[in-house]
Amino acid sequence: xxxxxxxxxxxxxxxxxxxxxxxxxxxxxxxxxxxxxxxxxxxxxxxxxxxxxxxxxxxxxxxxxxxxxxxxxxxxxxxxxxxxxxxxxxxxxxxxxxxxxxxxxxxxxxxxxxxxxxxxxxxxxxxxxxxxxxxxxxxxxxxxxxxxxxxxxxxxxxxxxxxxxxxxxxxxxxxxxxxxxxxxxxxxxxxxxxxxxxxxxxxxxxxxxxxxxxxxxxxxxxxxxxxxxxxxxxxxxx
Amino acid sequence: xxxxxxxxxxxxxxxxxxxxxxxxxxxxxxxxxxxxxxxxxxxxxxxxxxxxxxxxxxxxxxxxxxxxxxxxxxxxxxxxxxxxxxxxxxxxxxxxxxxxxxxxxxxxxxxxxxxxxxxxxxxxxxxxxxxxxxxxxxxxxxxxxxxxxxxxxxxxxxxxxxxxxxxxxxxxxxxxxxxxxxxxxxxxxxxxxxxxxxxxxxxxxxxxxxxxxxxxxxxxxxxxxxxxxxxxxxxxxxxxxxxxxxxxxxxxxxxxxxxxxxxxxxxxxxxxxxxxxxxxxxxxxxxxxxxxx
Numbered sequence: 001x002x003x004x005x006x007x008x009x010x011x012x013x014x015x016x017x018x019x020x021x022x023x024x025x026x027x028x029x030x031x032x033x034x035x036x037x038x039x040x041x042x043x044x045x046x047x048x049x050x051x052x053x054x055x056x057x058x059x060x061x062x063x064x065x066x067x068x069x070x071x072x073x074x075x076x077x078x079x080x081x082x083x084x085x086x087x088x089x090x091x092x093x094x095x096x097x098x099x100x101x102x103x104x105x106x107x108x109x110x111x112x113x114x115x116x117x118x119x120x121x122x123x124x125x126x127x128x129x130x131x132x133x134x135x136x137x138x139x140x141x142x143x144x145x146x147x148x149x150x151x152x153x154x155x156x157x158x159x160x161x162x163x164x165x166x167x168x169x170x171x172x173x174x175x176x177x178x179x180x181x182x183x184x185x186x187x188x189x190x191x192x193x194x195x196x197x198x199x200x201x202x203x204x205x206x207x208x209x210x211x212x213x214x215x216x217x218x219x220x221x222x223x224x225x226x227x228x229x230x231x232x233x234x235x236x237x238x
Numbered sequence: 239x240x241x242x243x244x245x246x247x248x249x250x251x252x253x254x255x256x257x258x259x260x261x262x263x264x265x266x267x268x269x270x271x272x273x274x275x276x277x278x279x280x281x282x283x284x285x286x287x288x289x290x291x292x293x294x295x296x297x298x299x300x301x302x303x304x305x306x307x308x309x310x311x312x313x314x315x316x317x318x319x320x321x322x323x324x325x326x327x328x329x330x331x332x333x334x335x336x337x338x339x340x341x342x343x344x345x346x347x348x349x350x351x352x353x354x355x356x357x358x359x360x361x362x363x364x365x366x367x368x369x370x371x372x373x374x375x376x377x378x379x380x381x382x383x384x385x386x387x388x389x390x391x392x393x394x395x396x397x398x399x400x401x402x403x404x405x406x407x408x409x410x411x412x413x414x415x416x417x418x419x420x421x422x423x424x425x426x427x428x429x430x431x432x433x434x435x436x437x438x439x440x441x442x443x444x445x446x447x448x449x450x451x452x453x454x455x456x457x458x459x460x461x462x463x464x465x466x467x468x469x470x471x472x473x474x475x476x477x478x479x480x481x482x483x484x485x486x487x488x489x490x491x492x493x494x495x496x497x498x499x500x501x502x503x504x505x506x507x508x509x510x511x512x513x514x515x516x517x518x519x520x521x522x523x524x525x526x527x528x529x530x531x
Contacts, residue, residue, distance in 0.1 A: 058424075088422075108426035109426065
């Protein structure tokens with residue numbers, strides 16, 4: 001687990017954000033340190049996905065501060081924020097139908113050194129190599145999720161934002177994704193993920209933020225989960 | 239055998255040739271429109287005027303500077319593309335967030351301004367442009383003018399080159415991906431707004447190239463674009479809005495159909511493309527090669 005000596009990868013302070021005219025995030029404060037796996041928990045519509053989208057610059061209107069490795073992202077377009085070393089895997093996976101599996105994988109340009117090589121990615125996900133000529137959307141749901149994660153590992157981004165990586169997948173695939181995230185932590189990646197599957201997340205993440213109605217309603221370390229389980233479950237409505 | 243079901247071979251090949259010449263321009267023009275629509279979701283009504291601009295730049299290069307057809311084939315499309323880049327950067331870009339109809343109105347307005355300006359300066363009668371490739375090929379049953387053969391082959395090569403660029407290259411993959419999900423592609427660090435600008439420049443440059451190639455065949459006149467653009471929009475609708483391959487196949491195919499109709503039923507030649515459009519839309523509302531959005 002990361003301690004106070006590691007550098008902050010991401011600092012979010014007093015974040016407010018709007019979808020059109022609607023205020024979606026009231027106040028989000030959170031921090032992710034280098035090498036950590038941090039999970040955002042909360043009910044549907046609480047603002048977890050919106051928080052990730054705000055970090056990568058996909059919301060038109062926002063206030064408050066977001067810093068990536070100390071760089072403020074205020075006013076930067078998404079393509080400039082990407083160059084600060086963050087990559088985003090959306091909930092709907094965003095696999096391109098008009099691109100083959102391999103074209104999907106190779107689409108994001110390498111922006112920094114230190115990403116995985118294509119050979120390493122194919123070793124990690126052999127299915128993607130077997131099906132590299134198939135259109136990306138012909139893959140199974142699990143393969144598409146792996147492709148969506150795999151393609152942001154090449155780019156050299158050190159902070160990965162994963163939105164519900166296990167949603168709708170079979171247990172054996174969920175297990176594979178858990179292994180992958182552990183491996184990524186070993187490789188020095190930092191992960192901020194949104195997850196509805198609390199059992200999956202509680203075995204994986206170092207720290208948890210509970211988001212409710214666009215605000216941070218609670219914050220726990222993994223070793224606090226047992227002693228504070230009642231409070232966590234109350235917040236999540238489990 | 240000197241006839242085919244009672245039609246002399248010479249007439250058949252001659253009309254097919256005329257059809258394919260028109261088809262070359264339909265294909266090049268609808269290709270540019272498709273690329274622009276596919277990525278920018280802009281119906282570029284200025285496409286005909288930009289074609290006219292290409293022809294006039296070629297004509298002006300020859301008239302005022304003595305620069306001939308072959309250099310103009312490179313210079314004029316670049317001039318038209320530069321015009322397109324500036325137009326996108328300064329005006330068109332501001333409208334992407336609004337309903338598509340605003341961009342359509344802007345490009346339509348620009349087309350009217352351009353055509354009006356050229357009419358004021360040059361009048362409506364056409365300016366002749368000399369044929370850079372005189373002579374022809376004797377293929378036995380008939381005589382094929384060399385310049386027309388060149389136009390068909392060049393148009394085919396440019397169409398296939400553009401198709402290859404979009405379907406088979408890395409940059410083309412960016413375009414296809416941005417077409418599907420622009421925000422996500424931007425989060426990969428790809429500068430999509432700049433890509434949109436260059437795409438508009440490419441599409442408009444193709445219109446300029448068509449204009450130069452058309453100059454020796456049709457005359458160079460301010461209204462040459464608006465005469466062509468109506469048919470080209472029908473071609474785009476038949477092929478399927480935004481489909482690259484659809485534009486190419488439909489462009490050449492409809493040119494050939496139109497040419498043969500002139501031979502078989504001359505009165506129908508003016509409307510045959512629109513009849514095909516009605517039939518296709520009745521069966522496939524998204525066009526022959528189009529996908530539902």
